[in-house]
Amino acid sequence: MVDLYQLAVARIKGLGNRAVQTIISNLDSPKALFELGEKDLRFILGTKEQAIQDILSKSMFDKCEKELEFMQKYNINSYFYTDEGYPNRLKQINDKPICLFVQGDVNFEYTRMAAVVGSRKYSDYGKDVTEQVVEQLHKLGVYVVSGLAYGIDSIAHTYSLNKSLPTIAVMATGLDTIYPREHKELAERILQSQGCAIVTEYFTGTSPLRFNFPARNRIIAGLVDVVIVVEASKTGGALLTAKLANDYNREVIAVPGRIDDKNSEGCNFLINSNRAHIMSNLSVIGNVMAWNEHNTTPSLFKETKEDRGINLRGLEKKIYYTLKDKGEMDIDLNSATLLQI
Numbered sequence: 083m084v085d086l087y088q089l090a091v092a093r094i095k096g097l098g099n100r101a102v103q104t105i106i107s108n109l110d111s112p113k114a115l116f117e118l119g120e121k122d123l124r125f126i127l128g129t130k131e132q133a134i135q136d137i138l139s140k141s142m143f144d145k146c147e148k149e150l151e152f153m154q155k156y157n158i159n160s161y162f163y164t165d166e167g168y169p170n171r172l173k174q175i176n177d178k179p180i181c182l183f184v185q186g187d188v189n190f191e192y193t194r195m196a197a198v199v200g201s202r203k204y205s206d207y208g209k210d211v212t213e214q215v216v217e218q219l220h221k222l223g224v225y226v227v228s229g230l231a232y233g234i235d236s237i238a239h240t241y242s243l244n245k246s247l248p249t250i251a252v253m254a255t256g257l258d259t260i261y262p263r264e265h266k267e268l269a270e271r272i273l274q275s276q277g278c279a280i281v282t283e284y285f286t287g288t289s290p291l292r293f294n295f296p297a298r299n300r301i302i303a304g305l306v307d308v309v310i311v312v313e314a315s316k317t318g319g320a321l322l323t324a325k326l327a328n329d330y331n332r333e334v335i336a337v338p339g340r341i342d343d344k345n346s347e348g349c350n351f352l353i354n355s356n357r358a359h360i361m362s363n364l365s366v367i368g369n370v371m372a373w374n375e376h377n378t379t380p381s382l383f384k385e386t387k388e389d390r391g392i393n394l395r396g397l398e399k400k401i402y403y404t405l406k407d408k409g410e411m412d413i414d415l416n417s418a419t420l421l422q423i
Contacts, residue, residue, distance in 0.1 A: 083153065084181055086146050087113040088162040092180035093142035093285070096132035099177050103163065112162075116140060145285065152286050158257060159184045171195065175304040175330050179283035182301075185257050186272065186279030188250055190305070194224040194373060197302050197327075199320040200234025200312035201345045208313035208345065209237055211337050215310055216241040218364040222373045225250065227306050229298060230265055230280070234312050234320070239268060248277030252301045254294035256286040281305075299323040308333040308371055311358065314348030321348045324358060333370055334358040 091102050091112045105126060109115055116137060118126070123134045136142065153160055161168040161182045169190035172178050196219055200208060212234050219226055219242075226242040228235040230251040242249035251272055253261065257280065260266045272278045283301065284294065299319055303309055303326035311334065314320035324334045336358035339346020352358035359370050368375055 083150075084160040084162050084165075085112075086143065086150065087111065087116060089146040089149055089160075089181060090140070090142050091115060092283075093136075093146060094133050095136045096130050097127075099180055102180050103176075103178075106164075149285055152258070153183070156185065156257070169305055171306065172301065172304045175300065177300060178304065179301065182281065182283055183257055184279050184281050187277060188248070188279035188281075189225075189277065192225050192248075194222065194371070195227060195306040195308075196224045196367075197227045197306045197309045197323065198234065198238035198312065199228055199302065199309060199314070199323050201314050201318055201320065201348075202231055202233035202235075203345060204233045204237070204313050205343070205345060207339075208234060212237045212312045213241045214364060215312065215337075215361075215367070216245065216247065218367055220245045220247045221375050222368055222371075224373070225277075225306075227252065227302055229253075229295075229302055229319075230261075230269065231319075232262060232264075236265060236268060239272065243271050243275055243278070246275075248275075250278065250305065251280045252298055252305070253280060253282040254284065254298040255282065255290050256284045256288040257282055258286040259288070259290070261290040295319055296322055300326050303327040303330055303332060306332060308335060308367070310334075310361070310367070311336040311349050311352060313337065313339065313345040314352075315344055316347040316351055318348055321352070324348075324352055328357055335361050335366060335370060337361045 091106065094102070105115065106112055120134065120138060123137060127134050152158070161184070163173065163178050163180055168182060171190070172182070198212060198215055200212065216226060216238055226238055226247055226249045228238045228249070228251065230236065230239065230253055239249050239251060249272060251269065255261045260269045269280060272280060281301065288294070296319065299322050303323050309324055309327040309332060311320050311324050324336070327334050334352060334357060336349040336352040338353055338360055339349055341350065353360045359366060367373070
């Protein structure tokens with residue numbers, strides 16, 4: 083559970099996540115920042131007057147104390163970005179949330195995590211393909227992550243629950259507000275299901291402001307090994323999630339669509355610009371990620387503390403854990419064995 087000072091640094095006005103990380107890395111603790119005098123703060127923060135006054139006045143403390151009470155009341159877990167329990171994949175991105183709030187039972191360190199995203203306005207084809215993708219992820223033993231939005235997101239969550247497949251919903255509001263309201267029942271199903279959770283970086287009382295959704299999408303991309311885009315327009319949020327996944331060294335797979343279909347423009351663009359693998363069939367997921375359908379939880383993929391911070395993809399990750407598990411191997415004699423695992 084985060085403490086008052088950890089929450090407070092996430093509420094300083096005028097400081098972004100990267101700036102907070104830089105500042106805290108040079109101090110003993112978040113608490114130390116609030117113990118500095120004005121002279122020291124001006125030396126550290128320069129012309130960031132709003133942030134300086136916010137720290138000196140400790141104006142966010144009342145809100146942070148109420149947040150702690152809310153988390154205690156509703157059994158919400160929270161993690162500061164330096165905590166051991168903070169998702170390791172998310173630690174790898176440089177604009178990670180300072181605090182993460184989690185409601186539900188989830189294993190962020192599960193060895194296979196995939197985001198399934200797409201358009202809010204979906205076609206029958208998009209719905210059918212999303213269900214097929216989730217079915218394939220079920221066979222591969224993969225956690226499904228999405229954004230609880232209308233359309234492809236809600237289909238991915240719902241079908242995952244129907245298949246008893248763990249799913250994580252990342253929200254652009256605080257945990258006191260389900261958005262859209264129509265998905266309140268879906269959110270309740272997620273919270274009542276084993277291995278599932280709702281996640282956000284936002285404090286209670288946060289409205290679904292437009293600029294929160296792009297920020298939410300970076301968490302979706304950061305939590306997973308691969309982003310699968312089913313249907314997407316060229317300007318939709320799913321395209322941003324795919325771009326972020328590329329930036330974070332994650333794999334991206336896109337489902338191709340008709341050339342005259344607005345909902346497929348984004349997917350076709352990702353494929354044509356070599357920003358995504360083309361999903362010509364469902365087996366592409368396992369092939370790209372080197373995920374063997376017949377061995378969904380291999381011991382060689384179990385992560386230890388020493389593996390944290392290693393950012394590998396697909397076959398790279400497979401080779402790393404294979405060598406770690408088996409020791410030194412001759413590339414000529416053992417390449418076939420390596421690729422079959």
